[in-house]
Amino acid sequence: MDRASVCNGHPPPFLQHNDTRCRNTVKDTLAPELMTLFELQKFSNRLHTAMTAQISSNNGVPETVVKTWEDEFELLRPLVTHVDTGAHKCTMDDKLKMTDDPGSDCSRLIILIAQLEVQAYYFVSLPDHRPNFTINTLRAYNTSQNLINTALTLESTSGLLTHNTHWIYRAVMDACCILMSTLHSKAIPPHISASDADTVVAQILTVLRTCSVRDNDLPVRGSVVLETFWSARHILPKWDVPVGAWPDRIGAATSYWCLAKFKEVLQEARNSTDSVQKGIDVYEANISNTNKSNGDSVVAVPNISHGQDQTIDNSIDPLQGVDWSMIIDDFGWIGEGPVFLGPA
Secondary structure (H helix, E strand, O other), X not given: OHHHHHHOOOOOOOOOOOOHHHHHHHOOOOOHHHHHHHXXXXXXXXXXXXXXXXXXXXXXXXXXHHHHHXXXXXXXXXXXXXXXXXXXXXXXXXXXXXXXXHHHHHHHHHHHHHHHHHHXXXXXXXXXXXXXXXXXXXXXXXXXXXXXXXXXXXXXXXXXXXXXXXXXXXXXXHHHHHHHHHHOEOOOOOOOOHHHHHHHHHHHHHHHHHOOOOOOOHHHHHXXXXXXXXXXXXXXXXXXXXXXXXXXXXXXXXXXXXXXXXXXXXXXXXXXHHHHHHHHHHHXXXXXXXXXXXXXXOOOOOOOOHHHHHHHOOOOOOOOOOXXXXXXXXXXXXXXXXXXXXXX
């Protein structure tokens, strides 16, 4: 409930109480991953509550505030790892076993999700309060990539994505949006080549489609938007800011911004392509009518639009295969704002 509330733009409605006795009672009977989730969920609740107050007051979050919360998360990480390893000192053999343990990967995924929740608020920071924005963007990109890689590993070993809960899908969507938006920006990491970017996008689409449980559900429609955007990226301008945010959406601020941005540029490209095609159709119609009215006394005008036909011909139009009803109508766009709430 807390995560669903945050994704919809509301502070988490959690109860604050001393849970020490309850935690001590169940810590030996519950799976370590559940204890990891419990501890990190408490942290996330405090994080989003504090960020809600910042956004309500300033319509953004200063970078220094986000850094403070990230430092607190780093202090919490050893405690979570301590819980996950059964509160005993790990030998090298234990650590090697943990690398092959799906439970260890599950805890790692939960930790990465919480870490990305913190780092995503760097994109909510005000432009004049983020001197280290470039570095923080790269760190959020790396966290998103690690999250996707871990999710794919868990899918291959335990089918986690196939049977995941909605909040895991939402976390995966956040990571996917951050990755794809950054890849299409001028702030793309310098070590990422064109082939590397295509590989990352292939991972993104695989993850989203694996989350699908029925035809045309939210994961499918989300993957359609991202795949369409990437297939048409060559005719779309790159943006200066790698990732933006809708601050009032709190825990889903980056996803809302990215999906709205993807839709906006796709519509602009569609309108531009349609306008050019209509202009050429009118031009050719006028030439045809002029030739007919003048008869044979007028020398035919050379076909100077041949080159233009080559660039916008339907056979090579990068937008010709786009299912616009899927992106604009069925996806849930109402008026000028998107609706991306809950499972479809």
